[in-house]
Amino acid sequence: MIARRLRAVLAGLALAAVTVAPLVQASTAAARGTVSFIQVQNDVMCVACHEPLAVAQSPEAFSERAYIRQLIAQGMTKTRIEKELVAQYGEAVLAKPPARGFNLVIYILPPAVLLIGLATLAYTLPKWRRSSRRAAAEAASAPPPPMDAEDARRLREDLARQA
Amino acid sequence: MRRFVLPGLIVIAAVALLALLTFGISSQNGTSSIDAKVARGVYPAAPSANLALPVLGSNVKKSLADYRGQVVVLNVFASWCDPCRAEAPILADAERTLRSRHATILGVTYLDNSTASEQFVRQEHITYPVLRDVSGNFVRSFGTTGVPETFVINRQGRIQALRRYQLNNTWLKRTLPPILSEPS
Numbered sequence: 001m002i003a004r005r006l007r008a009v010l011a012g013l014a015l016a017a018v019t020v021a022p023l024v025q026a027s028t029a030a031a032r033g034t035v036s037f038i039q040v041q042n043d044v045m046c047v048a049c050h051e052p053l054a055v056a057q058s059p060e061a062f063s064e065r066a067y068i069r070q071l072i073a074q075g076m077t078k079t080r081i082e083k084e085l086v087a088q089y090g091e092a093v094l095a096k097p098p099a100r101g102f103n104l105v106i107y108i109l110p111p112a113v114l115l116i117g118l119a120t121l122a123y124t125l126p127k128w129r130r131s132s133r134r135a136a137a138e139a140a141s142a143p144p145p146p147m148d149a150e151d152a153r154r155l156r157e158d159l160a161r162q163a
Numbered sequence: 164m165r166r167f168v169l170p171g172l173i174v175i176a177a178v179a180l181l182a183l184l185t186f187g188i189s190s191q192n193g194t195s196s197i198d199a200k201v202a203r204g205v206y207p208a209a210p211s212a213n214l215a216l217p218v219l220g221s222n223v224k225k226s227l228a229d230y231r232g233q234v235v236v237l238n239v240f241a242s243w244c245d246p247c248r249a250e251a252p253i254l255a256d257a258e259r260t261l262r263s264r265h266a267t268i269l270g271v272t273y274l275d276n277s278t279a280s281e282q283f284v285r286q287e288h289i290t291y292p293v294l295r296d297v298s299g300n301f302v303r304s305f306g307t308t309g310v311p312e313t314f315v316i317n318r319q320g321r322i323q324a325l326r327r328y329q330l331n332n333t334w335l336k337r338t339l340p341p342i343l344s345e346p347s
Contacts, residue, residue: 047274048241048309060274063243067276088276090298105183116176124169 035078040068043082043096047089064089197306197322206321209237209314210304216294219272219280225294227269227316232347234266235316236339239302241275242283246329247311251287253332257339258291264343265318271296273310315339318347 038054046056046064053061067088071081085093097103147155200207212231215224227235238254240247258268270293272280277295284293296302305314305322315324315338324338 059243059245060241063241063275063279067279070278088297089274092299113176116172120169120172 035072035076035081037065037069037072040072040078040081041065043078043094044068044085045093045095047092050092052095064093198325198327201322201325206317206319206323209235209316209320209322211301212320214301214304216271216296216301219270219277219284219293219295225292227320230267230269230316231320232265232318234261234264234318234339234342236261236266236268236335237271237305237314237316238268239271239273239305239307239310239312239314240283241273241310242279243275244273244310248283248287250311250329250331251283251289253330253335255288255290257335258289261339261343265347266339266343267291269294271302273302273307274299315342317342317345 041053044053044064045051046053046058046061048060049056049058051061053064064085068081068085071084076084082094091097097106099107197207209227212227215226217224227237236254236257238250240251242248254268254270261267268291270284270289270291272293272295275283280293280295283289294301302312305312309327311329313326313330314322317323323342326334
């Protein structure tokens, strides 16, 4: 029982260490005025495999990581490192490409689609609500359909039985 | 009339997205056109021949056009690529022979940082010129999507042979002699 609890506590501590370590590393680096490897890696792409560098496992990704570590060791800031990476690999290395030329599409298209969607909803929802209310009101005020002869006879018989 | 507004907007949006997709696909260079032409014996002119690229380890820029009249074995490589490292000694060896035949090997780095490329050049004793294609536009025009790739450009500036993966001595010995023996 105690051993099981001890194992659970140790597992919790290990999980906490794994979660907190990158944050501690980043904040320590920030306090020193330098940049941490994770801060750079999170904003950079693996240019050969077109994946975020943080998850890429290709040989090119390992080479890129080694280069970033070299630049960090030289005391460069994040901006300077990103400039250096662009000079070496082109703009494709940036996870967020600069907002110019064809790249503008990725900045403009999503909000544009969202706005068009909202405008469409704002235009159509009240119309749908109005038409459904009108249909309900019309249904309520309309006289009931006339009863056919057979139904009228059965109703009369039922009423006579209950009287 | 108003009932056509919403479907109209949806159609316009769909057409715009399709146009965007078409543009994206058409802007990618396929490898098939160069490969197919070379296979048919219709040698295409080397693309981007006038595009000047920085020479690794210097401020000088050079283009393929600077080598017109020579046979150029254009080798696209990267320091992080193991097959490139495996074929490097073969190319370094071939360069010694080619130099006397008015021919050269021309390396082009692919998605590689200059520090790592320079280290690769030193380790593999490469003596031929190496260009850096930072934007990737030069190699993309050859349909390159990976490394290593090798293109043999004849004295008229046309691609006469190519290899989209690691080369070997047999391929070089079979491919180069007829191209080298052609007059300029």
